[in-house]
Every structure is written in structure tokens, then in C-alpha cells.
Amino acid sequence: MSNPTALARTPEPPYYAVVFTSQRAAGDQGYEAMAARMVELGSSYDGFLGIESARGADGFGITVSYWRDEAAISAWQRNTEHQQAQRGGQATWYADYAVRVARVERAYGKS
């Protein structure tokens, strides 16, 4: 299973990124278990390349998942458990969120 609180080792671009930014609502209400399950489930999908996630003490967080192509993203979006989690996110876990789907064109690192 991917560790989302470490740098993802992605291939050479191009590939896709789904940038999910969110403000958590108060209380856990099953959030941590759901989030861990979504990482486990999503990372089993064909075309999954990696995931990175950070959330501050103020509840504002960013999760970026990386995908081979749009078709891989679409397949994951159709997953039933993922759709249930999205409904829970809308109703319970997030005060607000935004999703941006982007094509990574270039990338570089520290070394």
C-alpha cells in the first residue's frame, strides 16, 4: 500500500494528477478509516502511479493522486466504494472541497 505522507515516485511525464483540496468538518466520524481505505483501494487500480497527502492542524488538506491517463481516473471514479465515500465527503466529512484534474507536463526534484 502506498504511503501518502511521503514523496511519490512517479514516472517521466506526461501523466495525470487529481488535486483534491479540502477543509475538514469537525469530528472524525469515520473519516480516518475511510481515508485509509480509499488509499488502499485506489492504489490497487490499474494506472495508479502514486499519492501524496498533507493536512494541517487547522483541518485544511491537500491530496494529490497520480494516474497514467484519464481512463484510469475514470475507472477509479466509477468504483462503488469510492462513490459512497464521495457522498460521505459531501454530507459529513468536508466543510468544503475542490477537485482539479490536471495533465502533468514536466517534473523535477531536489537532486
Place this chain on the structure above:
Amino acid sequence: MSNPTALARTPEPPYYAVVFTSQRAAGDQGYEAMAARMVELGSSYDGFLGIESARGADGFGITVSYWRDEAAISAWQRNTEHQQAQRGGQATWYADYAVRVARVERAYGKS
């Protein structure tokens, strides 16, 4: 000045995102002041659309800045203070980092 720990209000795609993921090294060593200055300075650039940033207690963080086009990103990359900060990041502030430049193709929110 933009508040980087809140959702950015970006226009309709297409536009660009610079996804900066990093693992902080130990100690502040001027980091917080530099980071605030970079938000202030970067957000004054033509073509800047917004910024979002989150870092967990483990020091792993993600900052996403949004830009009208590649030319706006390039202009900001040429800023002298920004280049000094990048050298500081390489030498002092970050144990590791990755930068990905991506073209946002679609976006949606909670409501």
C-alpha cells in the same frame, strides 16, 4: 495577500498548477518567514490565480500554486528572491522535494 490555507477561487480551466511536495528538514531556520514572503511576492505576479498549502505535523507538505499560463510561471521562476529561496530550500529547509507543472483541464467543487 492570498491565504494559502483555504480553498483558492480559480477561474474556469484551462490554467496551470505548480504542485510542490516537500519534506521539511528539522528546525525553522528562517523557513516560516521565507514561506510567507514567497506567498506575498508570488501572488503579486501577473497571471497568479491562487495558492493552497498544507503541511502535517510530520513535516510532509504540499503547496499548489495556480497560474494563468506557462509564461506567468516562468516569470515568477526568474524572480531573484524566489531563486534565492529555492537555493535555501535545496541547502537547508527541505530534506526532499518534487515540483510538477501541470495543465488543469477540469475542476469541480462541493456545491
